[in-house]
Amino acid sequence: MRPMLLATASVAVLTLVALSAPVRAADAPFNRISTFNVVENLPAGADPAKPTAAEIITYTEDGNTLIYSDSPGERIGFIDITDPAAPKAAGVVALDGEPTTTVVIGSKAYVGVNTSVSKDKPSGHLAVVDLATRKVEDKIDLGGQPDSIIKSPDGSYLAIAIENERDEEVNDGALPQLPAGNLTTFEVKDGRVVDASKKVIDLTGLAAIAPEDPEPEYVDINSRNEVVVTLQENNHIVVVDLPTGKILSHFSAGTVDLDKIDTKKDGVIDLSGSMKAVPREPDTVQWIDDNRFVIANEGDWKGGTRGFSIFDKTGKLLFESGTAPEHMAVRLGHYPEKRNKKGIEMEGAEVATFGDDRLIFVASERGSLVFVYRDKGPGAAPEFLQVLPGGVGPEGLMALPKRDLFVTAAETDNRKDGGIGSVVTVYQRQPGATAAYPTLLSVDGPDGLPIWWSALSGFAADAKDAGKLYAVTDSAYAQARILTIDATATPAKITAATVVTRDGEPAKGLDLEGIAVRPEGGFWVASEGNPEKKEKPTQNLLLRVGADGAIAEEIALPEAVAAQAGRFGFEGVAVVGTGADETVWIAVQREWKDDPKGFTKLLAYKPADKSWGVVRYPLDKAAKGWVGLSEVSPYKDGLIVIERDNQIGNDAVIKKLAYVSLKDVKPAPLGSEVTPPVLVKSEVKDLLPLLKATHGYVLDKVESFAIDAAGNAFIVTDNDGVDGTSGETQFMSLGKMN
Incomplete structure (x- = not known):
């Protein structure tokens, strides 16, 4: 299928106007109400000096318990948020490898576990954890290294991105590096994954970049049981029908010309640089509705475009943030000057409905900010609302609309350098309140750009x-x-x-x-x-x-x-x-x-x-x-x-x-x-x-x-x-x- 990339100059201009205005409070802003230090949830006998991290996060169906993946510790952790303003350590479950993503279906947690002995010999399984007993009661072989896992809104399917990621130390991380990744799916019956329903969907031969070596990064499922898959390094997006396993569409994520950015690691934030034809290299993808989805353009190979984009499932580009989020990070003192190759590195994303608002959350891993927008529909740019601070390197984002909560998991553990460890941050939507962050920002300088x-x-x-x-x-x-x-x-x-x-x-x-x-x-x-x-x-x-x-x-x-x-x-x-x-x-x-x-x-x-x-x-x-x-x-x-x-x-x-x-x-x-x-x-x-x-x-x-x-x-x-x-x-x- 031919890529359909229909970005226009008018879209780009609209983006800058929409996102470069000074920060204002949302009508019902989110404010941070608590922070949980992951090190507080270590099991008895664990060495507190060893790295521990909350990377990807989810919650039990009653919304009272958070579950995070701790890859360095080879375990999943539980946090009691019955009182979200006072989260409590609720224990861990040890696993036979590194957990990536967890989904909850009824009384079970399904955890993607990476057991690869090397990058060229990937392996992994789906660990089935009983939430009542906190025991691993089954392991379903996946035949490769799992990354993102998602369940369908109606609970009938489970989709897993089997990444089989490249080794960055081999040939400077260049592709291809086989074996190829794939999309693996399961049917769910009576609240349980049906092992025999396993289906492996071949994604080779689609991308223009290393077509023989797709590296699926993230998946999400809409209400029509259509799964969208990002192939990050391949700079490609695929939409698949889950009941049939048929590929409905696929297209390049395209490139962006970046102007007014900092490109040199020289100890000065100089926004006079530019980069041309930068591949988006999407990481997280989230459906906004049954036709549109948002991608966070992290870039894990060539650099990424430092922002986020909205496409429809035919490949039409509906919105491009460009450098506006990066300029906001500069305005707020959050720009990581030592990371100019990737800038603020957008990685996580979440979409959820709070009240009458469909909200889009996009996280900057290197700027440690979450940007919040209001979806204004297919024909308009999303409305920038606010930014949220958290720990270092927020990656896992999770909305709990029924409780008016939003949660981030910041994976970076800097304790050995005297910094903060990995934290989970809880925010509450507070109608009529004022956004508590930022407390300080800059106006534009004489050049029309944010004072750094x-x-x-x-x-x-x-x-x-x-x-x-x-x-x-x-x-x-x-x-x-x-x-x-x-x-x-x-x-x-x-x-x-x-x-x-x-x-x-x-x-x-x-x-x-x-x-x-x-x-x-x-x-x-x-x-x-x-x-x-x-x-x-x-x-x-x-x-x-x-x-x-x-x-x-x-x-x-x-x-x-x-x-x-x-x-x-x-x-x-x-x-x-x-x-x-x-x-x-x-x-x-x-x-x-x-x-x-x-x-x-x-x-x-x-x-x-x-x-x-x-x-x-x-x-x-x-x-x-x-x-x-x-x-x-x-x-x-x-x-x-x-x-x-x-x-x-x-x-x-x-x-x-x-x-x-x-x-x-x-x-x-x-x-x-x-x-x-x-x-x-x-x-x-x-x-x-x-x-x-x-x-x-x-x-x-x-x-x-x-x-x-x-x-x-x-x-x-x-x-x-x-x-x-x-x-x-x-x-x-x-x-x-x-």
């Missing part, structure tokens, strides 16, 4: 304009930048970006961690050094920067003091006094070599005579990891600091604001034999309740704090430039400071 940002690491407030803040970005990017934020807006808005320059060029080798507004205009900026780096070690610097971003002066520590510095250096900067009394205070994150254990430094620099002084700050004892300072801001006759541990999720214990008075405090001359005075601190605010109130996991890096001209206080978290993190940024107003 991420990795916020320091705050300062404008001396005159209430709600006007300045932020700096850290070494996650090659360019040091100062951002202007309008905190009076909801969400708060980044309205401008200024590149920090040296001799007219973007300054290199900086790790901006603090910013303060100078009384005379411009800024004081602190750059954290790392003298312990094996290659190109850097020094801690205090920079005097003009309003235009140009560095006017670079101030280094005296050599004898700089020699005492460790890996954790300058973090925040604050200005106290004016004229000859102006003092710049700098917070050092952790102990240096000359500090007693449990004490760090606050440095005082007087521009008038270029002198340095030092006091010591007593750190709380860490329950796990370490405790240090992340920010310093002027307040009354002293300073407020952010003191925090470096822990994330349930391990986080210390995230707080503390106050130290400077009254009658005389800093010791830096480098002298005079013992520095020890400051007396008092807790101003415990930030943990605020971080927990988002119903996500507690974010590690609360790094920025400022009090604006009206006395309102604000904090923001640092998302590390979406490198090993979910990209989530929480900007919070703390109200008036008394």
Whole structure:
């Protein structure tokens, strides 16, 4: 059958208009109500240090229990969501291989299990798990490696994509790599899969790309018992009639020209690049109705088109998102700059009806966002509604419309690197509510594209304009930048970006961690050094920067003091006094070599005579990891600091604001034999309740704090430039400071 690809320029233009508008709340938005850490569901005796993951997720027919596939652990896990705001661990079932997808039919769970000893010798079976006894009571041989499994809406069929995936280490992952995959189906009678009804549907000879080696990736079934199958690497789509096994249609997923994208891994998000004729390489597919379906164009070989598309079953392209979701990820600080080949990598999808709305959910694995749209029918572009944050790498998406719930499974486990593990996130549809996320986004810059940002690491407030803040970005990017934020807006808005320059060029080798507004205009900026780096070690610097971003002066520590510095250096900067009394205070994150254990430094620099002084700050004892300072801001006759541990999720214990008075405090001359005075601190605010109130996991890096001209206080978290993190940024107003 000839491919039918009828995309038009008008479709593409409509897409950009529909999806590039600022984020707004849906009429009945979804908001996160709970997060479940998969590691909490480990069986007795399991090693908690080993990777564990929730990848694909489903639920029991009563909607009270979630079931996820844990491929690294070779098990499926159960989560009790009788109270969705308080999910509970409900045990696991061990399997004889790696589970891929699970479907529930009545009292049984049918799990696709990959038992392949190698990529060229694929094998697998369908494990039948009794939900009451949590026992594997049968295994149905599949003759290959199963990936996606789906049951028909009427419960009469089961369809399985037997992928028999390629080995990416062989010939650079090029196709063909036999044996070929196929579509395997079963009939379901009286709530049980009929083994003898097994039917293997040959998909070879259809795709233009490696026709002898189809690699089915995902399947879905409509109410007519027609199954749509994506052949990801083959860039092809097949529609099959289940009762007869006949192929009804098949067609190429086609290509897309991508403009205004970032194509270089250079530490800068530059949306001036382009890629031509990029194959979509669809992953997840979901029927919207009996004629249309949506595909998430991940790309697992050539790169994918970073978006999603809607086709009808004849192959007619009805909608193409283009780069709009990717631009939204940039706008929200979720763009993974280190993943430019695939961009935000759209992978998961779900379609469900909530009330009168047919909703489409599409997940970005690398941007860790779920985009939510309202279907407007065959002749219109879907309406963008909102984005949802979750864990790292959301892949499994599942809607529970009867309970007004939506669930994501984020498979990435970053615990060995100090990050968060795999999580399952529950969202609730809340009519009349306001979308809780995002809390911060950017407007378009002078070029008409979103101002790029991420990795916020320091705050300062404008001396005159209430709600006007300045932020700096850290070494996650090659360019040091100062951002202007309008905190009076909801969400708060980044309205401008200024590149920090040296001799007219973007300054290199900086790790901006603090910013303060100078009384005379411009800024004081602190750059954290790392003298312990094996290659190109850097020094801690205090920079005097003009309003235009140009560095006017670079101030280094005296050599004898700089020699005492460790890996954790300058973090925040604050200005106290004016004229000859102006003092710049700098917070050092952790102990240096000359500090007693449990004490760090606050440095005082007087521009008038270029002198340095030092006091010591007593750190709380860490329950796990370490405790240090992340920010310093002027307040009354002293300073407020952010003191925090470096822990994330349930391990986080210390995230707080503390106050130290400077009254009658005389800093010791830096480098002298005079013992520095020890400051007396008092807790101003415990930030943990605020971080927990988002119903996500507690974010590690609360790094920025400022009090604006009206006395309102604000904090923001640092998302590390979406490198090993979910990209989530929480900007919070703390109200008036008394």
